[in-house]
Amino acid sequence: MKSERAIPSGWSWKITLSSALILMAIALLAISFGPVAISFNSIIRTLLHLPHALQGQDRTLLLDIRLPRVLLAILVGAALSTSGAVYQSVFRNPLADPYLLGAAAGAGLGATLAFTALHGKAYGFLPLFAFAGGVLAVVTSFFISGKFFSDPGTLLLSGIAVGSFATAIQTYLQQRNSQALRPVYSWILGELTSASWSVIRWSALYITLSLTTLFLIARKLDGLMLSDEEAFSLGINPRKIRLIAVAAATLATATAVSASGLIGFVGIVVPHLVRGLTRRVTNRSLAAIACAGAAFLVLADLGARTLLSPAELPIGVITAFVGAPFFLFVLRGKRVGAA
Amino acid sequence: MISIQDLTVRLGAREVLSDISLEIQSGVWTCLVGPNGAGKTTLLKTLLGTLAYSGSLRDAGVEVFNDQTRNVAYVPQQPNIPIGMSVLEYVSLGRAKKDGWGRESNSSRKLVKKVLEETQLFGMQGRFVAQLSGGEMQRALIARALAQEPELILLDEPTSALDLHHQISVLNNIENLKERGVTIVSTMHDITLASMYAEQLVIMHHGRVTIFGAANEVIHSAELRSAFDDRIDVYTLDGGQAVIMASKEQKLSNERETPQKGV
Numbered sequence: 001m002k003s004e005r006a007i008p009s010g011w012s013w014k015i016t017l018s019s020a021l022i023l024m025a026i027a028l029l030a031i032s033f034g035p036v037a038i039s040f041n042s043i044i045r046t047l048l049h050l051p052h053a054l055q056g057q058d059r060t061l062l063l064d065i066r067l068p069r070v071l072l073a074i075l076v077g078a079a080l081s082t083s084g085a086v087y088q089s090v091f092r093n094p095l096a097d098p099y100l101l102g103a104a105a106g107a108g109l110g111a112t113l114a115f116t117a118l119h120g121k122a123y124g125f126l127p128l129f130a131f132a133g134g135v136l137a138v139v140t141s142f143f144i145s146g147k148f149f150s151d152p153g154t155l156l157l158s159g160i161a162v163g164s165f166a167t168a169i170q171t172y173l174q175q176r177n178s179q180a181l182r183p184v185y186s187w188i189l190g191e192l193t194s195a196s197w198s199v200i201r202w203s204a205l206y207i208t209l210s211l212t213t214l215f216l217i218a219r220k221l222d223g224l225m226l227s228d229e230e231a232f233s234l235g236i237n238p239r240k241i242r243l244i245a246v247a248a249a250t251l252a253t254a255t256a257v258s259a260s261g262l263i264g265f266v267g268i269v270v271p272h273l274v275r276g277l278t279r280r281v282t283n284r285s286l287a288a289i290a291c292a293g294a295a296f297l298v299l300a301d302l303g304a305r306t307l308l309s310p311a312e313l314p315i316g317v318i319t320a321f322v323g324a325p326f327f328l329f330v331l332r333g334k335r336v337g338a339a
Numbered sequence: 340m341i342s343i344q345d346l347t348v349r350l351g352a353r354e355v356l357s358d359i360s361l362e363i364q365s366g367v368w369t370c371l372v373g374p375n376g377a378g379k380t381t382l383l384k385t386l387l388g389t390l391a392y393s394g395s396l397r398d399a400g401v402e403v404f405n406d407q408t409r410n411v412a413y414v415p416q417q418p419n420i421p422i423g424m425s426v427l428e429y430v431s432l433g434r435a436k437k438d439g440w441g442r443e444s445n446s447s448r449k450l451v452k453k454v455l456e457e458t459q460l461f462g463m464q465g466r467f468v469a470q471l472s473g474g475e476m477q478r479a480l481i482a483r484a485l486a487q488e489p490e491l492i493l494l495d496e497p498t499s500a501l502d503l504h505h506q507i508s509v510l511n512n513i514e515n516l517k518e519r520g521v522t523i524v525s526t527m528h529d530i531t532l533a534s535m536y537a538e539q540l541v542i543m544h545h546g547r548v549t550i551f552g553a554a555n556e557v558i559h560s561a562e563l564r565s566a567f568d569d570r571i572d573v574y575t576l577d578g579g580q581a582v583i584m585a586s587k588e589q590k591l592s593n594e595r596e597t598p599q600k601g602v
């Protein structure tokens with residue numbers, strides 16, 4: 001253990017820059033890789049409108065299939081990992097997850113309602129229903145807990161209760177409408193096959209807005225790891241910061257869920273991994289966590305579409321396959337308070 | 340000077356502090372003493388400005404509720420341990436209000452180093468806060484408060500988790516603040532220690548202040564005994580230092596006569 005180290009200056013541009021470069025490299029790899037390989041050279045030439053760019057089918061494959069899919073993985077991965085890290089700071093709980101406040105169950109119920117109420121014509125409305133369900137569940141948890149401002153822990157408990165309630169209704173609806181079972185199930189496992197430029201546009205808008213807000217308040221999140229009295233004495237308004245943090249993280253999560261279904265474990269695995277590697281407080285490496293989350297999901301999606309090619313694995317299966325053992329590893333290592 | 344007039348604080352439907360009127364002098368150590376549930380911690384939080392109240396609580400003439408312009412350090416009894424935060428980062432948080440969050444001036448770095456030395460934490464600054472022992476954590480809390488260079492420091496049971504050796508070392512750290520003109524308000528279970536260090540004692544019972552004044556006067560008062568249901572004995576040593584001990588005999592006879600008192 002080092003007894004001396006430089007006083008951290010909040011952000012480390014080196015960590016952020018290197019994680020952004022790693023993300024770009026992984027994204028390039030993922031775009032190039034697939035049943036039809038596209039060379040790095042062609043990708044860069046096409047994206048930068050240089051001579052000898054791809055034409056015809058290959059161009060369509062790159063611009064309308066691979067690129068949107070990788071971009072969606074980047075957006076969703078960044079949203080889930082950053083929200084997870086922020087929830088862990090706000091709730092002072094290393095195992096907090098972006099779905100804990102009922103966002104997942106609410107979105108699941110919203111998706112089920114879209115399938116059952118709109119019979120098959122639902123796909124276009126699914127993200128909207130899932131988004132509304134997720135946000136509504138979190139807002140309900142928020143009001144039921146009542147004590148969020150004095151005791152954020154009660155919000156986690158009411159989130160779990162609201163989540164169970166939403167899951168119960170969802171199960172009931174699925175029992176009554178067995179034709180909805182299969183599409184809802186496949187949506188719940190998470191998929192990025194829905195990636196299209198229109199999905200990218202609206203999800204990029206909300207996720208960029210949320211993440212920018214979170215990056216702006218990241219430094220003050222240090223204060224939320226203390227008691228409210230200490231935070232107040234150090235000059236921040238813990239209630240206001242907590243409310244902004246939870247609202248922004250929830251918006252990012254709900255957007256990610258409605259764009260891609262429920263992709264588990266990214267929100268827990270990535271913040272812990274980055275914290276272990278950088279030995280920094282979570283919120284001091286939030287940008288690196290966003291990049292790492294994006295890279296993790298791009299890799300997971302690469303696995304999802306190539307491992308059983310031409311069949312496709314749900315991406316949630318890949319993230320949970322890596323995430324669950326890691327989760328146990330973190331639990332065992334928790335005693336050092338560092339990992 | 341902090342002047343408190345007819346202060347009443349409600350938490351939900353419960354009245355936790357009732358009609359408190361009190362003056363706390365600047366640059367002096369004032370200690371709040373009383374049994375559990377007397378409202379000591381609530382009074383500390385009200386002094387900090389985080390709890391709404393009726394009546395008046397003015398620090399240098401200004402009502403304290405929600406006033407973050409004052410420079411007040413708060414040391415809680417049971418701190419949250421931030422995951423992944425080093426001792427150095429933790430103590431440096433004391434500078435956040437002055438320098439801005441996530442920024443540190445050169446003078447702050449020097450001050451933090453000095454504070455770490457004063458609290459015997461120098462050499463441990465690279466450790467995670469979560470790895471500190473109870474005594475080290477308490478010193479880290481005091482160090483962060485010192486780094487704040489506060490005008491007023493509020494300490495909730497600063498010695499409750501410590502052995503006697505560490506109690507004295509922490510109390511000496513706090514006492515040094517008086518030389519810098521800092522006003523100190525603390526709660527403390529050990530009344531003997533409180534009377535050794537604090538100039539002023541405030542006796543609290545059932546949310547009310549029953550007596551306040553110079554420590555050596557209050558310690559011999561009937562109100563102090565009454566706050567602890569006459570279950571304490573006060574002895575005076577040859578040097579004049581008062582020693583307060585639980586009165587075992589009294590307790591037994593009291594419990595025989597009025598068993599509901601102990602409930």
